[in-house]
Amino acid sequence: MDPFPRQASVTPERASNLEIADSTRNNYSGQGDGFQQMKKESSCDESSDIAQDTVRVTSWQRSSFKQVYNTVAEITVEPSNSEEPDVKDFFRVLRNHRLQSKLVYVLTVVAIVAISHFVLTVKWILPYFYTITTPILLVLRLILYWKMKYQYFLLDFCYFANTYWYIYLWLAPQHELMFVVGYAVANGPLIWALLVFRNSLVFHSLDKVTSLYIHLLPTLLSFVIRWYPEETSEHWYKPFPRYEVGYSFFWLVLIPFVFVLAHQVLYIVLVNCILRPNDEYLTMYRYLTAKESSFIFRMCNIFGPRFRIQLYVAWGLSLVLIMLLFNPVWYNFFIPHCVVVSVSIIIAIYNGATYYLDVFSIERMSRHRNGNHESASSGANIAYNNTQEKVLYGALVNSDLKDGVQDANKSSN
Numbered sequence: 001m002d003p004f005p006r007q008a009s010v011t012p013e014r015a016s017n018l019e020i021a022d023s024t025r026n027n028y029s030g031q032g033d034g035f036q037q038m039k040k041e042s043s044c045d046e047s048s049d050i051a052q053d054t055v056r057v058t059s060w061q062r063s064s065f066k067q068v069y070n071t072v073a074e075i076t077v078e079p080s081n082s083e084e085p086d087v088k089d090f091f092r093v094l095r096n097h098r099l100q101s102k103l104v105y106v107l108t109v110v111a112i113v114a115i116s117h118f119v120l121t122v123k124w125i126l127p128y129f130y131t132i133t134t135p136i137l138l139v140l141r142l143i144l145y146w147k148m149k150y151q152y153f154l155l156d157f158c159y160f161a162n163t164y165w166y167i168y169l170w171l172a173p174q175h176e177l178m179f180v181v182g183y184a185v186a187n188g189p190l191i192w193a194l195l196v197f198r199n200s201l202v203f204h205s206l207d208k209v210t211s212l213y214i215h216l217l218p219t220l221l222s223f224v225i226r227w228y229p230e231e232t233s234e235h236w237y238k239p240f241p242r243y244e245v246g247y248s249f250f251w252l253v254l255i256p257f258v259f260v261l262a263h264q265v266l267y268i269v270l271v272n273c274i275l276r277p278n279d280e281y282l283t284m285y286r287y288l289t290a291k292e293s294s295f296i297f298r299m300c301n302i303f304g305p306r307f308r309i310q311l312y313v314a315w316g317l318s319l320v321l322i323m324l325l326f327n328p329v330w331y332n333f334f335i336p337h338c339v340v341v342s343v344s345i346i347i348a349i350y351n352g353a354t355y356y357l358d359v360f361s362i363e364r365m366s367r368h369r370n371g372n373h374e375s376a377s378s379g380a381n382i383a384y385n386n387t388q389e390k391v392l393y394g395a396l397v398n399s400d401l402k403d404g405v406q407d408a409n410k411s412s413n
Contacts, residue, residue: 101204108204123228124231164259174239176241183222187219187330202356208355216344247328
């Protein structure tokens with residue numbers, strides 16, 4: 001379960017670029033401190049010295065932005081000389097990345113509109129939509145994660161659960177108890193993992209959209225099949241029967257927990273005993289316990305490193321059991337089920353909004369600062385140049401682009 005930090009290796013060329021980018025970032029932070037200082041100075045006697053303060057602030061901005069611009073321009077001006085292949089690779093990857101992000105953005109918006117229409121109106125299309133899109137997204141993720149050496153994430157439970165749903169839809173849609181187990185898994189570990197791992201609706205990111213998809217779509221499928229079985233099976237090859245299990249702890253909690261436990265045992269045997277990946281591969285355990293200051297690491301390290309993995313498994317299974325205990329409520333009451341699905345979607349949207357605001361916070365603060373000095377004659381040009389520099393810097397330090405440049409360098413060599 002996903003949005004994982006990218007940990008690409010650093011080549012000498014990329015190290016040089018990162019040093020320049022870091023110096024650029026320091027310039028930005030210095031600008032912020034300097035601006036606050038100038039703002040305090042100019043506010044001491046605002047009624048009498050406003051003209052002098054405006055000239056002083058404008059002069060400081062011009063000199064600082066010029067320094068930043070020269071630094072960024074040294075590494076972002078597209079070369080006319082063939083002796084600079086690294087910079088050309090950067091711009092080629094940048095153009096490809098922009099196009100890919102635009103396409104993902106458009107497809108994400110279209111998919112959101114379509115899924116909303118399917119869930120609310122033409123429910124019978126949703127199983128077909130899931131059948132077509134799931135293999136495509138998982139194949140793309142396999143290719144992407146294999147290149148980054150993240151492929152062991154594809155053995156996590158969320159992919160196991162999506163495979164279960166795929167088998168149920170095409171091999172046993174009429175099997176009532178198989179649906180109940182799938183329902184419990186979708187509205188237990190999957191939907192709660194969306195909250196635990198802070199899945200985000202980031203329209204242009206294929207990685208984040210895929211993570212949200214694999215945690216949310218089985219829940220939406222379980223919703224329409226549970227409450228609208230006739231409409232959902234209208235054009236399906238076999239009907240989805242309505243099956244009432246009441247408050248069955250056995251089928252809504254115990255059997256799904258055994259299902260999760262079986263996956264955990266299989267995962268430990270396969271990854272920890274047979275495959276035993278070396279340190280350059282990232283797994284869920286390594287990702288969650290990477291920071292020794294994190295809450296998860298401290299909980300797993302209560303009895304020292306010897307029992308760290310055992311505690312990791314124990315805490316994970318305990319959390320899953322707590323998630324499953326709510327299933328009798330979701331399964332038997334329509335309104336609570338609507339609420340939990342809606343709240344999960346809203347949280348994913350909020351996480352996406354937080355992502356966008358964090359990414360563009362520097363640019364937003366820059367526009368705010370420039371807006372306070374519109375009386376300066378060169379304010380418009382400064383704001384424009386500042387925005388352009390922020391965009392170039394953001395593109396330079398973007399991990400996707402750096403990985404792409406590295407791949408381009410390898411292919412050219």
